[in-house]
Structure formats: C-alpha cells, structure tokens
Amino acid sequence: MEWETVIGLEVHVQLATNSKLFSGSSIEFGAEPNTQANIYDLALPGTLPVLNKEALKMAVKFGLAIDAEIGKKSVFDRKNYFYPDLPKGYQTSQLDFPTVGKGSLKVTLEDGSTKVIGITRAHMEEDAGKSLHEDFHGETGIDLNRAGTPLLEIVSEPEIRSAVEAVAYLKKLHSLILYLGISDGDMSKGNMRCDANVSVRLKGETEFGTRAEIKNINSFKYVEKAINIEVERQIDILEDGGRIVQETRLYDSEKNETRSMRSKEVANDYRYFPEPDLLPVIIDEAFIEEIRETLPELPDAKRQRFMDEYKLSEYDALVLANDLAIASYFEAVVASCNNAKLSANWVSVDLQAHLNEADIPISESPVTPEMLGGLINKITDNTISTKIAKTVFEAMLAGEGNAEQIIETRGLKQVTDSGAIEAMVDAVIANNPEQVEQYRAGKEKVFGFFVGKIMQASKGKANPAQVNQILKDKLSN
Amino acid sequence: MSISADDIAYIANLARLQLSEAEKQKAAHNFENILALIDQMQSADTDQLEPLSHAIETSQPLREDIVTEQNQRDELQKIAPKCEKGLYLVPKVLE
Numbered sequence: 001m002e003w004e005t006v007i008g009l010e011v012h013v014q015l016a017t018n019s020k021l022f023s024g025s026s027i028e029f030g031a032e033p034n035t036q037a038n039i040y041d042l043a044l045p046g047t048l049p050v051l052n053k054e055a056l057k058m059a060v061k062f063g064l065a066i067d068a069e070i071g072k073k074s075v076f077d078r079k080n081y082f083y084p085d086l087p088k089g090y091q092t093s094q095l096d097f098p099t100v101g102k103g104s105l106k107v108t109l110e111d112g113s114t115k116v117i118g119i120t121r122a123h124m125e126e127d128a129g130k131s132l133h134e135d136f137h138g139e140t141g142i143d144l145n146r147a148g149t150p151l152l153e154i155v156s157e158p159e160i161r162s163a164v165e166a167v168a169y170l171k172k173l174h175s176l177i178l179y180l181g182i183s184d185g186d187m188s189k190g191n192m193r194c195d196a197n198v199s200v201r202l203k204g205e206t207e208f209g210t211r212a213e214i215k216n217i218n219s220f221k222y223v224e225k226a227i228n229i230e231v232e233r234q235i236d237i238l239e240d241g242g243r244i245v246q247e248t249r250l251y252d253s254e255k256n257e258t259r260s261m262r263s264k265e266v267a268n269d270y271r272y273f274p275e276p277d278l279l280p281v282i283i284d285e286a287f288i289e290e291i292r293e294t295l296p297e298l299p300d301a302k303r304q305r306f307m308d309e310y311k312l313s314e315y316d317a318l319v320l321a322n323d324l325a326i327a328s329y330f331e332a333v334v335a336s337c338n339n340a341k342l343s344a345n346w347v348s349v350d351l352q353a354h355l356n357e358a359d360i361p362i363s364e365s366p367v368t369p370e371m372l373g374g375l376i377n378k379i380t381d382n383t384i385s386t387k388i389a390k391t392v393f394e395a396m397l398a399g400e401g402n403a404e405q406i407i408e409t410r411g412l413k414q415v416t417d418s419g420a421i422e423a424m425v426d427a428v429i430a431n432n433p434e435q436v437e438q439y440r441a442g443k444e445k446v447f448g449f450f451v452g453k454i455m456q457a458s459k460g461k462a463n464p465a466q467v468n469q470i471l472k473d474k475l476s477n
Numbered sequence: 478m479s480i481s482a483d484d485i486a487y488i489a490n491l492a493r494l495q496l497s498e499a500e501k502q503k504a505a506h507n508f509e510n511i512l513a514l515i516d517q518m519q520s521a522d523t524d525q526l527e528p529l530s531h532a533i534e535t536s537q538p539l540r541e542d543i544v545t546e547q548n549q550r551d552e553l554q555k556i557a558p559k560c561e562k563g564l565y566l567v568p569k570v571l572e
Contacts, residue, residue: 017542018542018543018544019542019543019545019546023546024543024544024546025544025546026544026546032550032563033562033563033564034550034553034554034563034564034565035548035550035563036546037550037553038546038549038553039549039553050538050540051537051538051540052542053539053540054542080491082493083570084565084567084570096528097530131570132564136561136566138569139559139566139568139569140566140567140568140570141561141564141565141566142564142567143563143564274530274531276531279533279535279537279538280530280531280536281536282536282537283536
C-alpha cells in the first residue's frame with residue numbers, strides 16, 4: 001500500500017513589541033517571576049484591555065508580506081478554558097474575523113524545486129503564563145509574566161506532503177519574520193513554536209484521514225523527526241487494521257516518540273464568543289498603505305537581485321538571501337572588495353563553516369565584512385594566493401589583525417619576482433633528474449610533483465600561475 | 478428543544494460548576510427558554526445583513542506600544558492566598 005502524508009502547521013510567533021497585547025506591562029525575557037504581571041494580566045475585576053497598535057501593525061505587515069487579504073474589520077473572541085496560568089478563564093483570540101486572511105508562501109525544496117503552500121489565516125492572540133510543577137511541595141507555581149504577550153498564530157492549509165516540506169515551510173516563515181522584524185523567531189526561547197496536524201491516507205484518496213495534533217516541537221530538527229515518527233505510527237496502526245483517534249499528542253525528543261497528551265473523554269469545547277470588552281478593529285486603506293511602505297526587500301526579491309546584480313548562481317543567491325544577517329554581511333563584503341563571486345564563496349563556505357563550528361551568529365563573527373573584503377582584495381591584486389588566503393583567514397579568526405597586518409608580520413606576500421621563481425624551478429629540476437626523465441618520456445602527471453616541490457620550497461608563496469608557466473617552459477627545453 | 482441531564486452535566490463541567498439537582502433542573506429550564514428565544518430569532522430574515530459582533534459602531538481605540546506598568550508584585554501578592562519565590566501557588570494541576 002502506498003500512503004500519502006498530509007500536514008498542516010500552526011505556528012505561533014511571539015511579536016517583538018515592548019509591551020503586552022492588551023496592557024502596558026513589559027514582555028522582556030528573563031525578568032523575575034510576576035514582576036511583569038499587572039492588574040489586567042492578573043484579571044482583577046474591573047480591568048479592561050486596550051489593544052497594542054504596534055502588534056496590530058506587525059500582524060498587518062506579515063499579511064502584506066504573504067500577499068494575504070487584510071481584515072479591514074477584525075474581531076477578537078474569547079476562547080474559554082480553565083487553567084491556572086490563564087487567570088481570565090479565557091484566551092483573547094480571533095476566530096471568524098482574523099486580521100490576516102488567505103495568503104501563501106513559496107518554499108524552495110532541497111532539489112531546487114519550489115512549491116506554493118497556502119496560508120489559511122493568521123490571527124492575533126495572547127499567550128498564557130507558565131506553570132511550574134517542581135519543588136512546590138505538591139502545589140503548582142504560577143508565573144504570569146508571559147500572560148498577555150502578543151502572538152501571531154499562522155495557520156497553513158493542509159497542503160504540506162512530507163516532513164521535509166514542513167521544515168522548508170518553517171524555515172521560510174522564520175526567514176520572513178526576521179526580515180520583517182516582527183519577531184526574533186528564537187525557537188529555543190519559545191518565541192516561535194510549532195504544532196503539526198498530521199494524517200495519512202492512501203495515495204489517490206481524496207478524503208483526509210483522521211489527524212493527530214502534535215504539540216511541543218521546538219526546533220526545525222524535531223519538527224522533521226516528530227512528523228516522521230508520527231506518520232510511521234499511524235501507518236502501522238492502519239496497516240494492522242486499526243483506526244486513528246483524533247487527539248493531541250506530545251513529542252518526546254529524548255525517546256523520539258509521540259504520546260497521547262489528554263486522557264480526558266471530553267473533547268475541547270472552547271465556546272468561543274465575541275469579546276465584549278474589545279470593539280471590532282477597523283482599519284482603512286491608508287493605514288494598510290502606510291505599513292506597506294515600511295516593507296523591506298523580502299527574501300525572494302533579494303535572491304533575484306543577487307542573481308541579477310551580482311551574477312550569483314540561484315543556489316548561492318538562495319543560501320545568502322535566506323538569512324537577513326548573512327545577506328547584509330555579504331553585501332558589506334562586496335562593497336569593500338567589489339568581487340561578488342569571491343565574496344559569496346568566502347561568506348557561504350569558509351565563514352559559515354567557522355560560525356557553525358563555533359556556534360555563533362554572524363553578528364558575532366570575529367572577522368568583520370571589511371576585514372573579509374580586505375582579504376579578498378589581497379587575492380585579486382595577487383598579493384597572496386587563495387591557498388595562503390586560507391591561512392590569513394584562520395589568523396584573522398584568531399584575532400591577529402586584518403589581512404594587511406597578518407601578511408606583513410607573517411611574511412606571506414606572494415613571490416611574483418620571476419627571477420626568484422626561475423631559481424626555485426631550476427633547483428627542483430636539478431634535484432630530481434629521474435622525474436624529469438619521466439616527464440619528458442610523456443608521463444605528464446609528474447608535472448604536479450614539480451609544482452608541489454616548488455610551492456614547498458617557496459612555503460606556498462610562489463605565484464602559482466607563474467610557477468606553471470616557467471616550469472612548463474623549462475621542462476620542454 | 479429539550480435539554481437532557483447529560484447536556485447540563487457537560488456544560489456545568491466545562492464551566493467548572495457544581496450544581497445541585499434542583500439547580501440542574503432550573504438550569505435546564507432556563508436553557509430551554511434561551512434556545513426557544515434563539516429559535517424565534519432564527520426566523521428573522523438576515524440574508525442581507527452583516528453579522529453583528531458589537532452594538533457600538535466605532536473602532537477599537539489603540540494604545541501606543543509603551544511600557545507603562547511598574548512592578549507591583551509585592552502589593553499584588555499580598556491579596557493572593559499563597560505565594561512562594563515570587564510565584565502564585567495553586568493546587569497541583571497535573572495528576
């Protein structure tokens with residue numbers, strides 16, 4: 001039997017405002033428990049919500065970036081449930097009239113093909129507080145600092161067909177929200193969280209199978225693993241003649257399994273109704289246009305420009321444009337050396353390798369764009385070879401200064417004096433008569449042996465093009 | 478439309494209400510009246526009307542994104558039944 005996977009993702013993005021969605025409390029991370037929870041956040045009687053304008057603008061900005069219909073009238077609703085970290089007894093959310101309607105996101109898959117994934121809606125809502133179950137002698141501790149933090153919940157259509165596609169969609173979404181500056185997207189802090197609705201059906205079937213919702217996935221890697229393990233579980237059940245139960249499941253990354261989260265027989269019934277404490281939010285064309293003006297160049301447009309302006313391959317352009325910080329770094333390198341191809345290579349290969357290894361963001365790179373540009377200049381003006389440049393780069397990472405200084409103090413300047421190179425070539429030829437015979441007898445592979453010897457003699461500093469030319473001339477005489 | 482004892486038990490559970498038998502019967506009666514009223518409202522022709530969520534025809538006022546609240550934890554925790562290490566304590570919620 002051939003199975004098809006159907007996935008829809010719900011992504012919660014924490015909006016990068018200063019204050020909460022409906023109150024003037026700070027949302028800064030890491031504060032002492034309950035020091036950022038005021039009377040409204042605690043749901044004391046008589047307090048009323050007032051909507052944060054910036055959060056609304058951020059939601060609209062996201063909508064414009066995914067080409068969505070913007071709700072000119074959006075309505076907040078109460079989603080009712082009881083939990084101690086939700087003091088009001090309801091979460092203020094949006095049900096029938098979200099701020100962002102239907103849009104779409106174009107994702108690039110590993111084989112280079114693209115797929116457009118529909119976004120059903122994105123609505124504004126508030127986060128809940130945190131419950132701490134440990135160390136309180138059988139009781140639960142509640143921290144309401146996070147209660148009321150503005151979230152944008154982005155709901156995709158069930159158009160994702162594999163775990164790999166799900167990750168590609170998430171990465172594109174992540175890239176986009178960082179470009180827009182509406183969230184820091186830090187998954188490890190829970191500032192971007194993902195729930196996955198997963199079901200399987202026989203290939204060719206038009207009806208959807210029963211789905212399970214997997215919660216608690218907090219990294220790109222786990223999204224892929226959690227979906228794959230859940231798909232396996234569902235197929236096993238169906239192939240054994242069983243039936244999938246619609247339920248919420250939790251992903252356990254240590255055991256790499258999903259398990260049922262709610263044993264309750266009563267299904268969630270949130271009894272949504274329009275929030276009477278908040279009026280509908282009406283926005284006009286002028287408000288939307290003002291936000292459209294602030295849209296930055298988005299990832300797809302930047303990639304296209306990198307291809308047109310810098311003549312980069314589609315792959316190179318994609319790698320650089322995906323991450324705003326890397327894209328900006330790259331452009332700063334090009335500005336200081338005017339060689340896009342070398343800049344792209346150094347940024348996406350050598351620098352990236354170091355950043356990955358050291359596990360630091362590009363903003364903390366010990367080599368600034370100007371330093372890397374300076375290094376590339378030394379390659380293009382023939383001061384050093386590419387090989388020596390790697391040594392200089394290592395030295396820059398180690399904090400030995402800029403390219404100019406390192407080349408000077410370490411004496412790495414390339415030898416371009418043809419007289420000096422000729423002398424080295426002569427010496428190598430004289431010392432290796434056997435190989436000279438072999439070469440002259442037609443064994444051309446020996447040429448590399450001579451080049452190696454000469455480079456060794458010059459400590460890598462001889463200009464390779466000149467070495468090749470002079471060596472060829474001398475050997476053929 | 479009649480409301481069953483199960484319906485009442487289900488709704489009471491969602492609302493975390495513990496009702497006596499007499500209260501359950503009274504609630505069932507009230508619900509039936511409410512539903513009858515809604516049935517009556519359903520008979521009105523609303524095809525040409527937009528759904529109304531609020532009676533006031535104006536937009537929600539917006540607030541600038543500024544932190545205006547001070548830390549009042551000590552004051553607020555004075556009126557809480559139980560606190561420890563800055564946290565509000567409640568009966569354990571996970572079994």
